[in-house]
Amino acid sequence: MIIRQCSWRARQFQQLWRPFNFRNLHGQREALEDKRWPGWEVVVGIEVHAQIKSRRKLFSDTRTSRPGETPNAFVSSYDAALPGTLPTLNPKCVELAVRTALALNSQIQSRSAFDRKHYFYSDLPAGYQITQRYAPLAQGGYLRLPQGGVNVRITQIQLEQDTAKSTLDARRRVTQVDLNRAGSGLMEIVSEPDMRSPEEAGDYVRTLQAMLRSVGASDGSMELGSLRCDVNVSVNKLGYPHGTRCEIKNLNSVKFMTVAITSEVFRHIQLLESGQTVPQETRGFDEAKAETFKLRSKEDSPDYRYMPDPNLPPLLLSPEYIDCIRKSMPELPEATRRRLTRMGLTEQEAEVLMAVDAGREVGFDGEPGKGAVAYFDRLAQGRNARTAVNWMTHELLGQLAARKETFSDNPVSLGQLGELIDMVQSSKITGTSGKTLLRHIISHRSTASPLTLAQELSLVAISDDDGVLVKKWCSEAIEALPEEVDKVRQGNLKVMNRLVGKVMQLSGGRANAGDVRSVLGELLQ
Numbered sequence: 001m002i003i004r005q006c007s008w009r010a011r012q013f014q015q016l017w018r019p020f021n022f023r024n025l026h027g028q029r030e031a032l033e034d035k036r037w038p039g040w041e042v043v044v045g046i047e048v049h050a051q052i053k054s055r056r057k058l059f060s061d062t063r064t065s066r067p068g069e070t071p072n073a074f075v076s077s078y079d080a081a082l083p084g085t086l087p088t089l090n091p092k093c094v095e096l097a098v099r100t101a102l103a104l105n106s107q108i109q110s111r112s113a114f115d116r117k118h119y120f121y122s123d124l125p126a127g128y129q130i131t132q133r134y135a136p137l138a139q140g141g142y143l144r145l146p147q148g149g150v151n152v153r154i155t156q157i158q159l160e161q162d163t164a165k166s167t168l169d170a171r172r173r174v175t176q177v178d179l180n181r182a183g184s185g186l187m188e189i190v191s192e193p194d195m196r197s198p199e200e201a202g203d204y205v206r207t208l209q210a211m212l213r214s215v216g217a218s219d220g221s222m223e224l225g226s227l228r229c230d231v232n233v234s235v236n237k238l239g240y241p242h243g244t245r246c247e248i249k250n251l252n253s254v255k256f257m258t259v260a261i262t263s264e265v266f267r268h269i270q271l272l273e274s275g276q277t278v279p280q281e282t283r284g285f286d287e288a289k290a291e292t293f294k295l296r297s298k299e300d301s302p303d304y305r306y307m308p309d310p311n312l313p314p315l316l317l318s319p320e321y322i323d324c325i326r327k328s329m330p331e332l333p334e335a336t337r338r339r340l341t342r343m344g345l346t347e348q349e350a351e352v353l354m355a356v357d358a359g360r361e362v363g364f365d366g367e368p369g370k371g372a373v374a375y376f377d378r379l380a381q382g383r384n385a386r387t388a389v390n391w392m393t394h395e396l397l398g399q400l401a402a403r404k405e406t407f408s409d410n411p412v413s414l415g416q417l418g419e420l421i422d423m424v425q426s427s428k429i430t431g432t433s434g435k436t437l438l439r440h441i442i443s444h445r446s447t448a449s450p451l452t453l454a455q456e457l458s459l460v461a462i463s464d465d466d467g468v469l470v471k472k473w474c475s476e477a478i479e480a481l482p483e484e485v486d487k488v489r490q491g492n493l494k495v496m497n498r499l500v501g502k503v504m505q506l507s508g509g510r511a512n513a514g515d516v517r518s519v520l521g522e523l524l525q
């Protein structure tokens, strides 16, 4: 009885401490030595700006645009900051930010508020950006990294406006401004300085990307600019307090981010080892040189003159509203992984489906996008999950990859692949014919039913109840390949595959490989 009580208490204690299980009593992570910089500890904190995947902008009902669309085509008078225009908050943006906060175990504030952050730059028509620096939408929380099981704590999640895009034309000495992006919704997700290596920072961003996509909040693409990271880096001697941070801006891939952190770490160590101090700076990253460069020092940093926005009332969220969103939350990556393996998929197969899913574009305003996991779920309904995953990963994804196409180009409807699998399972067509049929559907972008196509392409399995046809093809194969026959008779059973292949060729892929093997076996005895 006592033992049971103890283990119950231990479990409770463990659960209570789970978010902080890699920390000491001061809430800090235990320092680990890294061979690349012995004696030093690296500290990274990341500010992520994720574009909210909403149809409309944050405070106007103008459509959001993609990079590459006609410049200045999606701009309302509010987005251009014409005098007299007023903001109206888009509830879809709030909903997607709340989903994100729930997924990050963050406390959603029943009252949050909007501030103006002032600075003058060509990409900011109003001269200020509306943000939530002082009373953010959500505070606290953590993201669990699958590799190593580290929890990165979240400081806060705030809603804010995106800026316009300015491009410098050096030859003509002009700056061109495209207001399409101005006023689109962003979430700033600020992490605590909890990461301890460039690789861990990379894991954090990748895990966050997958989470944002799974809840439908953002496309989360660094390459396309829908996810932008400001990375804060500092170093300190092991066991000492954190050093001075430098913030690196404008990194457009996870790979460059890890390279930038590594080079920044060595720069800090070099400064400190030569007896200098690290000045707090904002820095850029030169991809060609793989090193960071100074943009501005802390002293030059602008005074943003924050003030509450007088045109926007506080944002009040009721517990009922938050509960309603909690109940309609899409499945998070960790839960998907668990569910798929419980369905009988190997971890590797689950990873393949989820990696394909992670690369997808999400739907607008939280609508489900065209995901590989959702496709698989419906394909597996009423069918064997293993059969479904084999067809989906090896055949469908395999054939698409061979054509250098991705799952978002997939022309095979769920109905078509389902029917095709059922035809193979009920031996209406052979597995080989099924693959041929799939290749035909993909290459011709055919929308016809697989049964009709199988008839047109003469792929329907032969009705050979007494096995006369199979026997005939087997005898022909034996006659055509005497050398192989000798080898099989001498006990080299691997060569049997060549005979089976020959029969398949003679039958146009319509013979059943199992039947062929047994008939060949009988004839060669």
Ligand SMILES: Nc1ncnc2c1ncn2[C@@H]1O[C@H](COP(=O)(O)OP(=O)(O)OP(=O)(O)O)[C@@H](O)[C@H]1O
Pocket (backbone or CB within 6 Å): 043, 044, 045, 046, 047, 190, 191, 192, 193, 194, 230, 232, 233, 234, 242, 243, 244, 245, 247
């Ligand atoms: N010593 C440190 N080393 C590395 N990162 C740090 C350190 N101290 C703080 N950070 C990180 O720096 C970031 C600070 O972001 P925050 O948005 O609060 O402020 P900011 O960068 O001053 O403002 P802005 O949003 O205008 O860029 C956080 O992600 C935090 O974890």
Ligand SMILES: [Mg+2]
Pocket (backbone or CB within 6 Å): 047, 188, 190
């Ligand atoms: Mg910030």
Ligand SMILES: [Mg+2]
Pocket (backbone or CB within 6 Å): 047, 230, 247
């Ligand atoms: Mg910052």
